[in-house]
Structures are given as C-alpha cells and as structure tokens.
Amino acid sequence: xxxxxxxxxxxxxxxxxxxxxxxxxxxxxxxxxxxxxxxxxxxxxxxxxxxxxxxxxxxxxxxxxxxxxxxxxxxxxxxxxxxxxxxxxxxxxxxxxxxxxxxxxxxxxxxxxxxxxxxxxxxxxxxxxxxxxxxxxxxxxxxxxxxxxxxxxxxxxxxxxxxxxxxxxxxxxxxxxxxxxxxxxxxxxxxxxxxxxxxxxxxxxxxxxxxxxxxxxxxxxxxxxxxxxxxxxxxxxxxxxxxxxxxxxxxxxxxxxxxxxxxxxxxxxxxxxxxxxxxxxxxxxxxxxxxxxxxxxxxxxxxxxxxxxxxxxxxxxxxxxxxxxxxxxxxxxxxxxxxxxxxxxxxxxxxxxxxxxxxxxxxxxxxxxxxxxxxxxxxxxxxxxxxxxxxxxxxxxxxxxxxxxxxxxxxxxxxxxxxxxxxxxxxxxxxxxxxxx
Numbered sequence: 001x002x003x004x005x006x007x008x009x010x011x012x013x014x015x016x017x018x019x020x021x022x023x024x025x026x027x028x029x030x031x032x033x034x035x036x037x038x039x040x041x042x043x044x045x046x047x048x049x050x051x052x053x054x055x056x057x058x059x060x061x062x063x064x065x066x067x068x069x070x071x072x073x074x075x076x077x078x079x080x081x082x083x084x085x086x087x088x089x090x091x092x093x094x095x096x097x098x099x100x101x102x103x104x105x106x107x108x109x110x111x112x113x114x115x116x117x118x119x120x121x122x123x124x125x126x127x128x129x130x131x132x133x134x135x136x137x138x139x140x141x142x143x144x145x146x147x148x149x150x151x152x153x154x155x156x157x158x159x160x161x162x163x164x165x166x167x168x169x170x171x172x173x174x175x176x177x178x179x180x181x182x183x184x185x186x187x188x189x190x191x192x193x194x195x196x197x198x199x200x201x202x203x204x205x206x207x208x209x210x211x212x213x214x215x216x217x218x219x220x221x222x223x224x225x226x227x228x229x230x231x232x233x234x235x236x237x238x239x240x241x242x243x244x245x246x247x248x249x250x251x252x253x254x255x256x257x258x259x260x261x262x263x264x265x266x267x268x269x270x271x272x273x274x275x276x277x278x279x280x281x282x283x284x285x286x287x288x289x290x291x292x293x294x295x296x297x298x299x300x301x302x303x304x305x306x307x308x309x310x311x312x313x314x315x316x317x318x319x320x321x322x323x324x325x326x327x328x329x330x331x332x333x334x335x336x337x338x339x340x341x342x343x344x345x346x347x348x349x350x351x352x353x354x355x356x357x358x359x360x361x362x363x364x365x366x367x368x369x370x371x372x373x374x375x376x377x378x379x380x381x382x383x384x385x386x387x388x389x390x391x392x393x394x395x396x397x398x399x400x401x402x403x404x405x406x407x408x409x410x411x412x413x414x415x416x417x418x419x420x421x422x423x424x425x426x427x428x429x430x431x432x433x434x435x436x437x
C-alpha cells in the first residue's frame with residue numbers, strides 16, 4: 001500500500017477488471033451475503049497476469065494483430081468483521097510489470113506501483129447458513145496521475161451492489177447487481193481520443209462446488225459492466241466488458257487457503273484480456289476483539305439467546321457450545337483452564353430436577369481425513385466427560401461421550417470462520433419428565 005502512485009498516458013485503473021474480495025469468504029471476485037464475524041480478520045494477496053488487455057487507438061493500415069501486451073498485477077487485501085452482519089475491507093491493487101509491443105497510439109502504464117485504494121463495506125440484510133441478501137458499498141480512490149479515464153481533479157468512484165446467494169447441497173450460487181457512479185474530471189489532454197468515463201451498470205455471478213474429501217472448491221465466475229449512458233468507442237475495444245473465470249480454492253489448513261485459475265474475455269471490452277491467469281492466498285484469524293465461544297440452546301429454542309441457561313429446565317434440551325475448549329487439531333483443554341461457559345453448564349446440570357442422562361457429541365471441521373476427524377471428535381468429547389466427572393463429581397454412569405467427526409456441519413467448511421463454528425460440542429440433556437412442572 002506504500003508503493004508510489006502511477007502515471008498513465010492513456011490507461012488508468014479502470015482497465016483492471018480483476019478485483020478479488022477482501023473477506024476471503026466467498027468466491028474470487030464475486031460477493032456472497034456472508035460477512036466476517038466480529039473480530040475475524042482476513043489478509044489476502046493475489047497476483048494476475050493479463051494478456052492483451054490494453055486498448056489501441058491506431059487507425060489505418062495497422063491491424064489489431066500487430067499489437068500485443070502483458071500486464072502483471074497484484075492486489076493486497078485486508079478484511080475485518082466489525083459488527084454482527086457487517087464487515088469492512090480495504091484493497092490496494094498494484095501494477096508490478098508490463099510489456100507492450102506496439103508503436104501506435106495505445107494505452108499503457110508509465111510506471112509500476114499502486115493504482116488506487118478501494119474501500120468496501122458489506123451489510124447483511126437477512127440470511128442463514130444456506131444463503132441470504134446483502135448490500136455492498138465501495139469507494140475507489142484513484143492514485144494514477146493524469147488518468148484519462150478518470151479525468152483531471154476527479155472525485156472518487158462510488159459503487160453499490162445488491163448481493164444474493166443460496167446453497168443447494170455442496171453447490172453455492174451467488175449474484176451481484178449494482179451501479180457505479182463516477183465524478184469525472186476535465187479531459188487530461190484535449191488531443192487524446194479518451195474521454196473520462198461515466199456511470200456504469202455492473203453485474204456478476206458465480207457458482208462453486210465443494211469437494212470435501214480434498215478440501216477444495218471448484219469456482220466459476222462471470223463478471224462485467226456496461227455504460228449507463230451511450231459512450232463513444234474510440235479504441236479497438238467496446239465500452240462494455242464481460243469476462244469469465246474458472247479456478248479452484250484449496251484449504252491448506254484451518255487458517256490458510258489458496259486460489260489458482262484462469263479466465264478469458266467473453267466480449268472484446270475495455271480491460272478484458274485474451275486470457276488471464278491468477279493465484280492468491282488468504283490467511284484468516286480471529287476473533288481479535290470479540291469472543292467466539294458461546295452456548296446456544298437449539299432444542300427447544302431459548303427464550304433469551306444470549307443466556308441459554310435462563311429459564312426452567314426441560315425434559316430434553318440440546319445446547320451447542322462452539323470451539324471453547326480446543327485448539328485446532330487438539331483434544332486437550334485450552335491453557336488457562338475450563339471455559340466460563342462450561343462452568344455455567346455445570347451449574348445448569350445441577351439445577352432441580354437433576355439430569356438423568358447427558359450425551360456429549362464432539363464435532364470437527366473438514367480439515368483432515370474422515371477417520372482422523374472421527375477419532376479426534378471422540379477424544380474431545382471424552383476429555384469433556386472426564387473433566388465433568390473428575391472435577392465436578394458428576395455421575396459417570398449418566399454421561400456418554402460420542403464422536404461425530406465432520407459429518408454434520410452447521411456452517412461452510414470452505415472458510416475459516418465456518419470451520420470454527422463446525423468445531424463444536426453438543427450437549428443433549430435428559431431430565432425425569434415426572435419432575436418437570
């Protein structure tokens with residue numbers, strides 16, 4: 001982000017159609033309605049090589065076949081969850097290298113460096129683990145000097161998109177529709193054929209299919225734009241754009257994931273390459289400032305979700321506690337002793353009427369083999385059972401530990417925060433119904 005600003009004689013940041021998302025949750029460039037949970041942070045770096053994406057303005061005998069170019073770019077991203085259903089991100093796209101084979105009037109970057117800063121915020125309006133609806137607002141702040149596509153003394157570009165997504169088994173679908181509002185400046189060069197761009201309509205769609213056995217998603221995306229009003233097309237390219245990407249996302253471990261893929265233009269539009277190759281890494285962690293561990297009564301639903309232990313006990317209840325005891329790939333208690341939520345559970349178990357049976361089900365995320373995760377989840381459940389019996393003298397004959405492995409996810413195993421939600425322990429409590437009022 002601290003790289004120098006660029007200068008351009010024709011081409012500005014508006015030729016960079018490849019814009020990876022900052023949250024690392026969704027597809028590649030297409031948003032889903034899911035937001036980063038409070039305190040979760042994602043760091044991303046993507047590089048992409050675009051072949052023949054720059055415009056040419058030479059008329060007469062010179063043909064398009066005589067022009068060739070290659071642009072190597074990168075995006076540095078940071079995303080953070082600030083509030084429930086609300087996250088924020090910043091992206092700094094860079095030009096690392098370019099090669100242009102043309103003597104005619106064409107577009108190219110004068111030097112390498114940072115092209116713009118992009119700020120974005122997402123607010124989820126409604127949804128659950130299967131999908132939802134969100135609004136995404138973003139601002140592009142140009143850092144290219146003499147950018148003819150923006151104009152002299154131009155204001156920031158503002159974008160607003162409506163996002164919708166759904167999940168059908170292992171298939172995820174996403175759709176983004178919106179508009180880009182520009183504040184163009186004066187023409188940088190009166191003799192240039194390039195006019196500052198106006199408002200645009202933007203759209204994109206994506207689908208992904210997760211292969212759990214190899215912790216990998218196959219991703220297909222289509223994205224594009226068109227002018228909101230008619231514009232002169234003075235180059236060899238259309239003012240509208242459309243591009244397709246096909247790639248994979250692989251989870252190396254619970255924190256680190258990688259992207260690899262390629263794409264091509266669907267129409268010969270501004271910034272659309274003959275072909276594109278990309279690779280990227282996302283590293284997620286958290287929560288940095290918001291406690292993730294919590295208990296939720298799911299059967300029956302608690303009257304007060306913030307305190308599932310409030311209210312009179314029922315004949316049968318199921319309480320889910322998310323990732324409060326165990327680090328990734330561990331079946332030992334976290335250093336520092338039992339979690340406060342588990343202490344509340346013990347007090348609740350001791351309320352009258354006393355419980356007659358307690359089933360502890362351990363669950364894992366999908367990182368690792370099925371057999372390994374089954375054993376890991378069982379060891380975790382057994383560790384909790386041992387702790388309840390030895391420390392709090394609960395009747396061992398009433399407590400049963402089971403391992404469920406990765407077979408019953410409640411969130412997307414394709415991202416960090418989803419895997420953390422899947423690493424959970426479920427407590428099913430039975431009490432004598434004759435003593436329930």
